[in-house]
Amino acid sequence: MTTQVIHEANLAEINDLGDNSAEFVIRPLYYGYGNTLGNSLRRVLLSSIKGAAITSFSIEGANHEFTAIAGVREDIVDIMLNLKNIRFKSHSDEPVELDLEIKGSEQSDKDGDKRVVAGDIKLTSDVEIGNPDQIICHIDDPSFTLKMHFVVESGRGYLSIERSSEDRIHSDMIALDAVFSPVLRVRFKVEKTRVGQDTNLQQLTLDVKTDGTITPREAFEEAAAILVNQYTALAGGTVVESAPAPGIPQETEDGGLLLPIEELGLSARTANALVNNNIKTIQDLVMLSEMDLRDLKGFGSKALEEVKSKLTELKI
Numbered sequence: 001m002t003t004q005v006i007h008e009a010n011l012a013e014i015n016d017l018g019d020n021s022a023e024f025v026i027r028p029l030y031y032g033y034g035n036t037l038g039n040s041l042r043r044v045l046l047s048s049i050k051g052a053a054i055t056s057f058s059i060e061g062a063n064h065e066f067t068a069i070a071g072v073r074e075d076i077v078d079i080m081l082n083l084k085n086i087r088f089k090s091h092s093d094e095p096v097e098l099d100l101e102i103k104g105s106e107q108s109d110k111d112g113d114k115r116v117v118a119g120d121i122k123l124t125s126d127v128e129i130g131n132p133d134q135i136i137c138h139i140d141d142p143s144f145t146l147k148m149h150f151v152v153e154s155g156r157g158y159l160s161i162e163r164s165s166e167d168r169i170h171s172d173m174i175a176l177d178a179v180f181s182p183v184l185r186v187r188f189k190v191e192k193t194r195v196g197q198d199t200n201l202q203q204l205t206l207d208v209k210t211d212g213t214i215t216p217r218e219a220f221e222e223a224a225a226i227l228v229n230q231y232t233a234l235a236g237g238t239v240v241e242s243a244p245a246p247g248i249p250q251e252t253e254d255g256g257l258l259l260p261i262e263e264l265g266l267s268a269r270t271a272n273a274l275v276n277n278n279i280k281t282i283q284d285l286v287m288l289s290e291m292d293l294r295d296l297k298g299f300g301s302k303a304l305e306e307v308k309s310k311l312t313e314l315k316i
Contacts (some may be wrong), residue, residue, distance in 0.1 A: 020214035027203035034202035042186045044223040052090035052093030052154045053178035061145035071144025074137045086118045087130035089213035092155045100148040114139035130212040155180040164193030185209040195265045270303040
């Protein structure tokens with residue numbers, strides 16, 4: 001077994017962008033690690049997060065996907081496309097069966113047809129729908145009653161229609177290919193950043209949008225856990241000891257307090273103000289009270305807040 005040391009990155013910020021979207025900022029990273037982490041997290045987020053989808057369905061009076069349904073505006077192929085857009089959240093690892101029954105005369109749209117949406121499906125306690133307004137079809141005959149039956153399953157990634165057909169729990173139902181992933185979009189960008197005197201560092205910003213059945217943070221954490229599990233299985237007996245992130249002062253016998261004030265990563269104006277007041281090490285700084293700092297020449301309230309924030313961040 002070998003032991004190595006590598007620095008850890010930090011999840012520095014999580015910014016809620018609204019509409020089931022969030023931005024994750026990871027820094028500081030060694031040069032090249034931005035693309036390494038960004039690519040791997042993006043691929044896992046898009047392909048491996050657990051979700052749920054309809055894998056088969058039936059319509060009373062229709063034996064296969066090419067059957068015409070008297071009383072419904074759309075053909076079955078169009079209905080299949082609409083069903084694949086319904087976003088589900090399942091609390092069960094087993095297939096869940098749902099029903100829909102609705103009459104055309106109950107309510108009509110501006111064209112005189114009854115609009116059937118995902119919210120009309122009768123749910124059980126095991127399933128939620130993320131987009132209840134998703135259209136399934138339109139009933140154009142007021143006397144027609146539409147009866148449908150669905151099978152909702154949990155999974156990851158993509159299920160082909162061939163595989164769905166083979167695994168159907170009801171052989172007389174129409175199979176659907178399914179996209180289980182609740183993550184709709186992932187974008188990332190890598191930028192340069194610095195900590196103290198170390199300028200050869202990177203920052204990764206990851207923009208994640210989900211379908212609402214899972215939060216962006218839940219998806220992000222699940223993706224990170226999947227990667228940890230995969231790489232742990234490959235690591236064998238090698239142990240990597242974690243160390244402070246690059247640019248963060250490392251512990252010494254004095255707790256790192258004798259390091260230059262520049263190592264705190266303060267703005268140039270704040271660092272210069274401290275040095276001009278003969279505060280040259282972190283130890284010099286922490287020995288001062290808030291009142292002492294306020295009395296320093298050229299040291300304003302913004303500089304004070306910056307110093308307090310940095311000391312809190314580094315737990316000094």
